[in-house]
Amino acid sequence: MLPAVRRSPTTVFLDAARRYGEVVYFKIGPRHGYLVTNPADIRHVLQDNARNYRKSPLYDKLRVLLGNGLLTSEGEFWLRQRRIAQPAFHRQRIAALAGVMAGAARDAAAQWATIAPDGRPVDVDEEMMRLTRTVVLRTLLGADLGPFSDTVDDAWRILNQHIAESFWSLGLTDWWPSAKKRRFQAARAVLRGAVEHVIAARRRSPSESADLLSMLMSARDEDTGEAMTDEQLRVEVTTFLLAGQETTSLALTWIWYLLSQHPAAQRRLEDEIDAALGDRPPEYADLVSLPYTRMVIDEALRLYPPAWGFSRQALGDDEVGGFRVPRGWLVFVVPYVLHRLPAFWENPEAFDPQRFSPERIAERPKFIYLPFGAGPRQCIGNQFALIEAQLVVATIAQRYRLHLVPGHTVDPCPLITLRPRFGMPMIVERRT
Ligand code: HEM
Numbered sequence: 001m002l003p004a005v006r007r008s009p010t011t012v013f014l015d016a017a018r019r020y021g022e023v024v025y026f027k028i029g030p031r032h033g034y035l036v037t038n039p040a041d042i043r044h045v046l047q048d049n050a051r052n053y054r055k056s057p058l059y060d061k062l063r064v065l066l067g068n069g070l071l072t073s074e075g076e077f078w079l080r081q082r083r084i085a086q087p088a089f090h091r092q093r094i095a096a097l098a099g100v101m102a103g104a105a106r107d108a109a110a111q112w113a114t115i116a117p118d119g120r121p122v123d124v125d126e127e128m129m130r131l132t133r134t135v136v137l138r139t140l141l142g143a144d145l146g147p148f149s150d151t152v153d154d155a156w157r158i159l160n161q162h163i164a165e166s167f168w169s170l171g172l173t174d175w176w177p178s179a180k181k182r183r184f185q186a187a188r189a190v191l192r193g194a195v196e197h198v199i200a201a202r203r204r205s206p207s208e209s210a211d212l213l214s215m216l217m218s219a220r221d222e223d224t225g226e227a228m229t230d231e232q233l234r235v236e237v238t239t240f241l242l243a244g245q246e247t248t249s250l251a252l253t254w255i256w257y258l259l260s261q262h263p264a265a266q267r268r269l270e271d272e273i274d275a276a277l278g279d280r281p282p283e284y285a286d287l288v289s290l291p292y293t294r295m296v297i298d299e300a301l302r303l304y305p306p307a308w309g310f311s312r313q314a315l316g317d318d319e320v321g322g323f324r325v326p327r328g329w330l331v332f333v334v335p336y337v338l339h340r341l342p343a344f345w346e347n348p349e350a351f352d353p354q355r356f357s358p359e360r361i362a363e364r365p366k367f368i369y370l371p372f373g374a375g376p377r378q379c380i381g382n383q384f385a386l387i388e389a390q391l392v393v394a395t396i397a398q399r400y401r402l403h404l405v406p407g408h409t410v411d412p413c414p415l416i417t418l419r420p421r422f423g424m425p426m427i428v429e430r431r432t
Helices: 002-007 009-020 039-048 057-066 075-089 091-095 098-112 124-141 152-167 179-204 212-218 230-261 263-277 284-289 291-303 358-363 382-399
Strands: 023-028 031-036 053-055 121-123 310-314 318-320 323-325 330-333 400-404 412-414 418-420 425-430
Touching: 002 009, 002 023, 009 023, 009 031, 009 412, 031 039, 039 318, 039 330, 057 152, 057 230, 057 310, 075 091, 075 212, 075 230, 091 382, 098 124, 098 382, 121 124, 124 152, 124 179, 124 212, 124 230, 124 382, 152 179, 152 230, 179 212, 179 230, 212 230, 230 263, 230 291, 230 382, 230 400, 230 418, 230 425, 263 284, 263 291, 263 382, 284 291, 284 382, 291 382, 382 400
Parallel strands: 031 330
Antiparallel strands: 023 031, 053 310, 121 425, 310 330, 318 323, 400 425, 412 418
């Protein structure tokens, strides 16, 4: 299956699940594995028997870029890092950051005021990337990227592309010297420079605020009393910078695309926002008055889950759905597929935010809607991302309506994350 999976993993997995059912055996290169789509089996692997699984070796490619940090590490070390970071993501603490999130969205929207009248398109995918990066930097790391601000976007695009291409390559291409590889290394140097800039800035002027960066810097090992090494600190800051900006910005990009294709939903969203806020900027307390906005976000994460698929490797023999999982085999959990199975979603290809009304959520089995994963390795930034998305959508939709440039092809491209292959150029119309 390797060539087909490399070409389009989402298509291959979706076809396989539709044709062969709840557990599908795959041989991909030298690796054996199952795609599982039954909620009970997913719960077993991600939660109930999570101790028997590690993140799959496919993550090793990500480790090349990020190092051994919260996203990529395992066991005791992972648990320690997770405990250090967790307090920064308590709901109350995120609530206190809402003003900064909305402020960043306002700043981004203000810049569009000059573009809107002359009908020039903006690259919404790039705009959202910049916005979510600003949010992570201001809220969690209390910093800016200084001289790296302009180069980091290109660098991340190159890194993402390179890792995705080598993801299924079994490591062979990793050893090829090539112009591409040099570009990868240059991009990695930019990212490293940016991260070092953030840490050095904090060391120069320590902050009073108990943000994520100060938690990482002040954490001490319970046994040895030692702080994290500089290298470990760099790894975690890189992890949060990338995990925090990339996925949320893609979620927002797909939301703007879907709204532009569904005018009735767009109008309903605008009506809700106008009624709840009038002209004033949204605050954390307003989120409860924006339920439809949240439903639009949930539905966009269903159709275009930025983390479209992930995988685990069995540490010991196991059984899933009546099939033997020998030690070393992989299990694929693919939200993109789960979110489109007719057994759980009526008319799955259709955009319908009503699927996420409280009554309909209650009717659905758990472990079938997994944009943030599940079990102990569930996304730590889950609430952060949802609150940020609601504030950003409300702030921007209050003032602007975005239209896809006519004739532009939108093609979801499953690299590490689900990106629009040809970007998302949109024309900005001012509402007020
Ligand atoms: C819409 C936005 C987001 C989506 C769709 C998303 C998705 C995910 C998923 C699916 C996982 C689990 C992967 C697995 O089990 O293999 C994950 C883990 C993680 N995410 Fe997110 N994420 C989002 C936003 C964020 C934000 C805002 C942050 C931080 C500011 C973040 C930081 C992390 C970290 C550190 C992990 C690893 C957690 C661990 O293993 O303990 N994510 N994310």
